[in-house]
Amino acid sequence: MGWVMPPAIALAGEDGKCGFARVAKDGRSAATINQNLLMDATNRKIEAARAALAYVENGMRLGIGTGSTAEEFVKLLAEKVADGLKVTGVPTSERTARLCMELGIKLSSLEETPVLDLAIDGADEIDPALDLIKGGGGALLREKIVATAAKRLIIIADGSKKVDCLGAFPLPIEVNRYGLEVTRLAIRRAAETLGLQGELTLRSGRDEPFVTDGGHLILDASFGRIPDSRALSAALVAIPGVVEHGLFLGLTTIAIIAGEDGIDVMQSAG
Numbered sequence: 001m002g003w004v005m006p007p008a009i010a011l012a013g014e015d016g017k018c019g020f021a022r023v024a025k026d027g028r029s030a031a032t033i034n035q036n037l038l039m040d041a042t043n044r045k046i047e048a049a050r051a052a053l054a055y056v057e058n059g060m061r062l063g064i065g066t067g068s069t070a071e072e073f074v075k076l077l078a079e080k081v082a083d084g085l086k087v088t089g090v091p092t093s094e095r096t097a098r099l100c101m102e103l104g105i106k107l108s109s110l111e112e113t114p115v116l117d118l119a120i121d122g123a124d125e126i127d128p129a130l131d132l133i134k135g136g137g138g139a140l141l142r143e144k145i146v147a148t149a150a151k152r153l154i155i156i157a158d159g160s161k162k163v164d165c166l167g168a169f170p171l172p173i174e175v176n177r178y179g180l181e182v183t184r185l186a187i188r189r190a191a192e193t194l195g196l197q198g199e200l201t202l203r204s205g206r207d208e209p210f211v212t213d214g215g216h217l218i219l220d221a222s223f224g225r226i227p228d229s230r231a232l233s234a235a236l237v238a239i240p241g242v243v244e245h246g247l248f249l250g251l252t253t254i255a256i257i258a259g260e261d262g263i264d265v266m267q268s269a270g
């Protein structure tokens with residue numbers, strides 16, 4: 001599951017000051033407004049997913065992402081499949097595989113289908129160069145392998161995912177269980193060398209701690225701002241206990257972002 005949290009809302013209090021109040025000036029409760037914000041975000045995810053469908057052609061080998069936005073895409077894709085579209089999907093997680101199977105989308109594996117025409121996935125953050133933070137749903141390793149197997153990667157998201165600089169969303173780092181504390185220290189040292197500081201939190205889940213489809217753990221790194229994502233990426237992959245990290249650099253072909261003013265389609269310069 002992605003980090004789908006309603007943003008905290010600042011409502012006008014009785015004294016007219018901006019602050020958190022239980023009832024807005026127009027009488028709507030915070031719960032109602034939060035519900036509406038969630039609905040807006042969901043509708044935008046659906047619109048981005050619908051726009052991505054236009055890139056799917058009959059016979060395609062398709063990488064299928066993980067998370068709430070990717071799931072909206074899966075539901076729309078399943079409708080097209082029911083109408084006769086033929087695609088072969090390669091899922092990026094067990095969760096996505098289950099949904100595809102429930103909805104009748106034919107699946108394959110990367111062993112059988114190592115080259116994909118297109119991958120479609122969500123993201124936690126997207127910067128102006130279309131570099132990403134991914135892995136809020138814990139599927140970053142398979143997502144990155146699938147994205148790399150695909151000739152094109154289309155990212156679908158609602159406008160809240162757009163950032164000027166990556167890093168406000170905690171960076172997921174998938175690590176081996178063995179030597180966890182050694183790896184944590186090595187990540188901290190590597191980050192500090194690059195001027196980055198912040199908590200490295202072991203992700204918890206229904207099973208404690210959260211365990212990825214590959215059987216690994218996730219450390220979420222709250223750096224706040226990552227000015228040089230390429231240097232951080234290189235430093236992280238050099239640490240033996242790091243399996244993969246959620247910086248997706250230079251992989252995105254197109255980002256489809258649904259915001260307040262409609263859909264923005266951004267193409268990578270590369």
Ligand SMILES: O=C(CO)[C@H](O)[C@H](O)COP(=O)(O)O
Nearest residue numbers: 002067068069135136137139
């Ligand atoms: O990287 C991911 C999963 O590992 C997701 O694509 C990312 O977390 C976005 O999720 P959502 O669409 O639910 O906001």
